[in-house]
Amino acid sequence: MNKWILYLLLATVSIGQAQTSSSKTALTAIISNIEKQFNVKFSYAVEDVAAITIEKPAADLTLSQTIEYLNSKVLLNFKALDNRYVTVSVLNKTLPVCGIVFAQDSQTSLPGASVRIDDSSKGTVTSKNGGFTLENVALDATITISFIGYESRQFTANELFAQDNNCKKIFLKPSKEELNQVLINVYLTAGLQKYIDGSTVLNTKKFGILPGLVDPDVLQSIQALPGIESTNESIANINVRGGTNDQNLMLWDNIKMYHSGHFFGLISAYNPNVTNKVVVSKNGTSAAFSDGVSSTINMSTNDKVGTAFSGGGGVNLISADAFLEIPLAKNLELDVTARRSVTDLLNTPTFTNYYQRSFQDSEINANIDDKSTNSDFYFYDFTAKLLFDLNDKHAFRANIIGINNALNYAEYSNPDQSESKISTLSQKNIGYGGSWKAQWTDAFNTEAITYFSRYNIDATDYRVPTDQLLTEANEVLETGTKLNAFYKVNANLSLLVGYEVNETGMLNQTTVSAPAYSSTIKGVLLKHAVFTEAEYNKNNTYLRLGARLNYFQKFDKLLVEPRFNLRQQVTKQFALKLEGEFKNQTTTQIMDFQDDFLGVEKRRWVLVNNEDIPIATSKQSSFGLEFKQNKLNIELTSFYKIVDGITASNQGFYNSFQYSNANGSYTAKGIEFLANKTARRFSTWISYTYSTNDYKFDSFTPSTFPNNVDIRHSVSLGLNYDILENFKISVGGIWRNGQPFTSPIEGNETVKSGNNTIVNYGAPNSKNLDDFMRFDASFSYTFNFSPTIKASLRGGVINITDEDNVINRYYKINPNDSNKTIEVSNKSLGMTPNISFRVHF
CATH class of the missing domain: 3.55.50.30 (Phage tail protein beta-alpha-beta fold)
Structure with missing residues (x-):
């Protein structure tokens, strides 16, 4: 009997549930x-x-x-x-809408996803739990939700109606265009992500804050990653796993750039407020890219045609900028930006510190209080991009970028300053590019890319004491075309085949008036490359396997470059990572100590000739362990890199090899560690890098000695905390060993060389500077002027404790005693505040 009663109760419940569900x-x-x-x-x-x-x-x-x-x-x-x-x-009425955005593949929330109301400037981004709310949305409005690497979705306002606070869960599918999915959504701070292939992605429009920064400076932000730092505190001299800055491939919307810094390297030359995405690869790079034997830094701007007019602008204590996104038609948009320094109009503490840091070892700084001299410095950059979608299958893009730094230095020859001798320095990089993306079938698409890049240094240095005029010019002209063809075999496997041709021409010219001297060196190099790779991503395995074949027509030389990138998820928490690559580089920068401009600019781009300047090649492998659980990410990576074909003139030696011509190599090996914990209101991290980096020049004695950027131990840590939803702070610090330097032989500091007296240096790079240490802090406060106008106020202090750090040391002959030397120590930035205010509509 009890059994039948139980059956009857179960049947009653089932009928009730059926009735409720229907x-x-x-x-x-x-x-x-x-x-x-x-x-x-x-x-x-x-x-x-x-x-x-x-x-x-x-x-x-x-x-x-x-x-x-x-x-x-x-x-x-x-x-x-x-x-x-x-x-x-x-009904002609408005209503509140809300939702929570998730990644369909990982079922995790997507903070920083874009939520926009079509045909209006109104929108928001999702919070750290992926949620969003919009008030007073028109009943007939269409809402588009998008996130990098995922397919966008559209909803009507009625579908997202926030009735009884019941917010709809929204799942975004990974983009069909790439198997390279996001592995970590919030990496150190909002807007920093990590892809499954190991590359790091910086989304500047959704960027949070990092210690000391008031803007998401592209080249400063990536220095928060292990293995990436600047030994001389300059973003124009980024060292990736022991390499020099010219060994980093810089791409802006597929245009190869030859200039990276304003203010002689202290500020990124790329406007962070219009950079949509930056992908940084240290190893295991796609076969579609060559050059940059140390890293690839691939920057791109907005690539989607919008329907609403939007823009914004901002100002800080160094520069001011503005940008506009202008829909010209349903399928046509124009994006324009401009940024200029305000330092020639407004003298600020930030500018004073940057100025003294840039010119501390130059004639300009030596005469900074001299009323018989005057200097004027400014910089600017601009971009424009035309986006045209012919239809949903064909998209065309055209863009331009311009970068300029200018310095004028006057020395007056009479008290009333009516007569002067003017010296000038101009650094420019302008690039033009275009692309055509075509989706021929659901499985097959192509991309055609072309670009032109021009870089110039033009300097005129009038040396008053000797009545001598020195002019210098360094010019780079490069054109490139690339064709990519992608075929999606199935949901897990895609293939890439491509062809690339580049022609690079370089000119170096020096003229002197007294005594009369002129030197002009020109070179042109044509390079062809074919490449292919397969990318596989299924369940717990990601594999990208590729190869690139490079042909140098001038030298009749072939170089084969295999690429390998594997990630295997072993358990739910643990994964193994294995990467490897061969790369080459045909351009390099040399340090010209004899023909420097006022002690400021010593670097020149030169082209390889496969003789005294050979093609630089690199071989690199790395193995890593990854742990991820409860938003705690721990990474441990070991790497081994050999770069061959470097030149002594490229390294900037301050030792007995300073004026030597020789070819050599360096070997960098080490371990990188990163632990990052994120939660709803905070993110904290600590990174540590141990590495050894040694030169090998067979013609030198000794032939093996420490690299100029041999930093054995480097630690960085930081904490971001959301005090309120719209008020955030960030604090952090950096500690590392001082870099190597070479001192004169004690008691025998100078030696005669013909008619000249030179420094008698001891063993190269046998000593180290004192340890470098710096603490930084910043804050961010956001607010709304109206539903469509948003604003942010950010402040930051670099080196908040005003540490007296020496970042370089060298020696020169004492003019009062040729048997003695003078020690010159270049200092890092002292305590440097900055503040920015931005408006977006």
């Missing part, structure tokens, strides 16, 4: 029943009611009560015209 009925069916019950006729548009379901009204209601019930349940206006006709219309 308690809602299509509105069209309800309207049909009402028409029959009251002998009335409803007038409505089918599309207005087709998707709506509600509970049936009670059968004992009158017609007026039934209409009142319908008006309370749906966002439609039911109105009885008489006893026979009822009209149904869409």
Whole structure:
């Protein structure tokens, strides 16, 4: 008996559940029943009611009560015209909407996803838990939700109606265009992500804050990553796993750039407020890229045609900028930006510190208080991009970028300053590019890319004491075309085949008036490359395997470059990572100590000739362990890198090899560690790098000695904390060993070389500077002027404790005693505050 009672109870519950699950009925069916019950006729548009379901009204209601019930349940206006006709219309009203955005593949929330109301400037980004809320949204509005690496989705306002605080869960699919999925959504700070292939992605528009920064400076931000730092505190001299700055491939919207820094390297030359995405690869690079034997830094701007006019601008204590995104038609958009220094108009503490840091070892700084001299420095950059979508299959892009730094230095020859001798320095890089993306079938698409890049240094240095005029010019002209073809075999495997051709021309010219001297060196190099790779991503395995074949027409030389990138998820928490690559480089910078400009600019680009300047080649491998659980990410990576074909003139030696011409190599090996914990209101991290880095020049004695950037131990740590939803702070610090330097032989500091006296240096790089240590802090406060105008106020202090760090040391002959030397120590930035204010609409 008990058994039958149990069955009866279960059946009753099941029937109740079935009734509950089917308690809602299509509105069209309800309207049909009402028409029959009251002998009335409803007038409505089918599309207005087709998707709506509600509970049936009670059968004992009158017609007026039934209409009142319908008006309370749906966002439609039911109105009885008489006893026979009822009209149904869409309400002209607004409503609140909300949602929570998730990644469909990982089921994790997506903070920083873009939520925009089409045909308006209104929108927001998702919070750290992926949630968003918008008030007063028009009933007929369409809302587009997008996130990098995922397919966008569109919803009507009615679908996201925040009724009873019940927010819809929204799942975004990974983009069909790439198997390279996001592995870590928030990496150190919002806007920093990590891809499954090991590359790091910086999304500047969604960027949080990092210690000391008031803007998401592209080349400063990536120095928070292990293995990337600047030994001389200059973003124009980024050292990736022991390499020099010219060994980093810089791409801006597929244009190869030859200049990276404003203010002689202290500020990135790339406007961070218009850079949409930056991908940094230290190893295991795609076969589609060559050059940059140390790293690839691939920057790109907005690539989607919008429907709403938007823009913004900002100012800090160094520069001011503005940008506009202008829809010209439904499928056509123009994006323009401009930034200029304000330092020639406004003297700020930030500018003073940057100025003294840049010119501390130059004639300009030596005469900074001299009334008989005057200097004027400024910089600017601009970009423009035209986006045209022919249809949903073909997209065309055209863009331009311009960068300029200018310095004028006057020395007056009489007290009233009516006569002067002017010296000038101009650094420019301008680039033009275009692309055509075509989706021929669901599985096959192509991309054609072309670009032109021009870099110039033009200097005129009038040396008053000797009445000598020195002019210098360094010019780089490069054109490139690349064709990529992608084929998606299935959901897990894609193939890439491509061809690239580059032609690079370089000019170096020096002229001297007294005594008369002129030197002009020109070179042109044409390079062809074909490449292919396969990318596989399924379940716990990611594999990218590729190869690149390079042909140098001038030298009739072939170089084969294999590439390998594997990530294997071993358990839910642990993964193994293995990467390897061969790369080459045909351009390099040399340090010209004899023909420097006022002690400021010593670097020149030169082209390889496969003789005294050979093609630089690198071989690198790395192995890593990854742990991820409860938003705690721990990474441990070992690497081994050999770069061959470097030149002594490229390294900037301050020792007995300073003016030597020789070819050699360096070997860098070490371990990188990173631990990063994120939570709803904070993110904290600590990174540590141990590495050894040694030169080998067979013609030198000794032939092996420490690299100029041999930093054995380097530690960085930071904490971001959200005090309020719109008020955030960030604090952090850096500690590392001082870099190597070479001192004179004690008691025998100078030696005669012909008619000249030179420094008698001891063993190269046998000593180290004192340890470098710096603490930084910053804050960010956001607020709204109106529903469509947003603003942010950010402040930061670099070197908040005003540490006296020496970043370089060398020696020169004492002019008062040729048997003695003078020690010159270059200092890092002292305590340097900055503040920025930005508006976005």
